[in-house]
Structures are given as structure tokens and as C-alpha cells.
Amino acid sequence: MNAELTIKSAIRETLPTVFGYLGIGVAFGLVGHAAGLSPIIIFLMSAIIYGGSAQFITVSLLATSSPILSIIATTFLINSRMILLSLTIAPYFEHKSLTDNILIGTLLTDESFALGMNKLNYTDNQLNFPWLNTANLIAYLTWVMASLIGALLGNFIQNPARFGLDFAIVAMFIGLLYLQVIADKRLNYLLQVTVIGLTLGLTYLGLIIIPSSLLVLVVTIVGCILGVFFKKIWRH
Incomplete structure (x- = not known):
């Protein structure tokens, strides 16, 4: 990472996390296919719900014919951590428009949040909209497309864990944590x-x-x- 807060630097610094999104996104698509969901439903779940763990839980609840209110409540509780992450990131965008803040908050992920916190170590505690929005968009598009790819591959790969895809996101977080520790000199x-x-x-x-x-x-x-x-x- 460096001190640049540009779209170009955001693309370069976010690309390493793409492999994690690809791995877990494909795994979700495979799990959704195994549960009987069509590729279009899996695609729409990723595009609208956009929450990795929440989507896995939603698939399992749908498979057991759980009540819709139960699914909504469970999804909310699992994703409630995003409230804390958004509150942490909000002060850096207090002078931006409501639209920009809604866009940042809607597409914020654990990974882009971690990248943002790490970036602060290089930018004198500054973040801007172009950089974080680019990181968020890369994450979103990668996740949605990876889920669709997984759904389409469902007929060929029956056990994603066999290929280690279920560990991809864990490995990514370990890497992000390591980078945060070595970069924060404060x-x-x-x-x-x-x-x-x-x-x-x-x-x-x-x-x-x-x-x-x-x-x-x-x-x-x-x-x-x-x-x-x-x-x-x-x-x-």
C-alpha cells in the first residue's frame, strides 16, 4: 500500500482480496445449487442480500422450509456487525453527500473495511470516496459473478470443501490481519x-x-x- 487515495491505487490494493471472494463465492454457488436453487436465484441472492455468511445460512433455512420471519431475523442478526463497521467508517465521510454515504455503507464488507483501516496507516488517517467506493465495487462485482460461476459449476463439483474453497475467506482474513499488524506503527x-x-x-x-x-x-x-x-x- 501507499499514500495514494485514487481509483488506480484502490484497484491495485484490492486485487489480492479478489481470490478470497472468488473462492467463497464459488463455494456459495455450489452450496446453493446443491440445495436446489437455480443459478438466477443464486445470482439474485448475491446481488441483493450481499452477505456471505448470511447467504449460507439463508440457503440452509430455505432447505429446511423455515418461516420467512425466521430467515429475515437470522439474516439481520448475522449482518448486524455491519452496523459497527459502518459507524467506525462514517466519520471519514461526514462531509460527503447522503447518497455517497449510503453507497459506501451498502457495499461495505468486512474485507473492504479491513483494507480501509489498513490504508489509514499510509494516508495520515485519511480516506476518500473514490478509493473506498472502488474497493467496495470490486468486492461486490467479484462476489456476484463468483456466486453465479459456482451455481453453473454445480453439476460438475459436488463437494467444494474437497478443493479447499471453504478456507479461502479465512486465509484472506489472516493475510489482512497480518498486514494490519505490521503496518500500524502507532x-x-x-x-x-x-x-x-x-x-x-x-x-x-x-x-x-x-x-x-x-x-x-x-x-x-x-x-x-x-x-x-x-x-x-x-x-x-
Whole structure:
């Protein structure tokens, strides 16, 4: 990454994440096809719902003939973490129009958010609309097309896990986390590793006592609180 906040730099810096979108998007298309959904339905789900984990859950709920209200509520809870991400990114666009802010918030993903937070380390804590909107659009278009490709390949690939496609998004997040840690010179490495370890521990415990639909939201909130607490202690 560098200090440029241009469309060109956004394309260059977002391209490495495309492989993660391709892997998990194709996997979703394959899972949707196996559940009996047509390619056009899978395409529309990705274009309209646009939420990886929420779409996987939606397919499984549809397969078990769950009530529509149950599907809506579950999808909302799973994607509720995006409220926190949007609140974090919003101050950087407070002077932009409502339309621009809606577009940024609608297409924001975990990955583009992580890229944006990493970019701040190179731009003196600045973000702009062209850069983040380009990153968001690349993510959106890649996800939608990958889902359609997966749906069309459904007749030929019956088990996506066999090819490691289900691990693609995990590998991508590991890479983004590593880049964030080595790029952020404002925070002590040991502090960052400590917070990462706490987050992993909270996630492990959360899997035991917290519903999976709420796990990410709860761990994010608790992890942020602990992160701020340890940051203050570290400074003193």
C-alpha cells in the first residue's frame, strides 16, 4: 500500500482480496445449487442480500422450509456487525453527500473495511470516496459473478470443501490481519498480539455459550472494550 487515495491505487490494493471472494463465492454457488436453487436465484441472492455468511445460512433455512420471519431475523442478526463497521467508517465521510454515504455503507464488507483501516496507516488517517467506493465495487462485482460461476459449476463439483474453497475467506482474513499488524506503527506489536489472542479466546468461549448468529457481534463489542482498556494501561 501507499499514500495514494485514487481509483488506480484502490484497484491495485484490492486485487489480492479478489481470490478470497472468488473462492467463497464459488463455494456459495455450489452450496446453493446443491440445495436446489437455480443459478438466477443464486445470482439474485448475491446481488441483493450481499452477505456471505448470511447467504449460507439463508440457503440452509430455505432447505429446511423455515418461516420467512425466521430467515429475515437470522439474516439481520448475522449482518448486524455491519452496523459497527459502518459507524467506525462514517466519520471519514461526514462531509460527503447522503447518497455517497449510503453507497459506501451498502457495499461495505468486512474485507473492504479491513483494507480501509489498513490504508489509514499510509494516508495520515485519511480516506476518500473514490478509493473506498472502488474497493467496495470490486468486492461486490467479484462476489456476484463468483456466486453465479459456482451455481453453473454445480453439476460438475459436488463437494467444494474437497478443493479447499471453504478456507479461502479465512486465509484472506489472516493475510489482512497480518498486514494490519505490521503496518500500524502507532501501536506496540505486543499489544496488538495480546488483543488478537484475547479475541481468539473470546471467540472460542463464545462458541460454547453464545448463539452463532450473535457471536461475531458480541465478540466484536467485548473485544473493542478490552482493546481500549489494555491500550490505556499500556500507555501508562
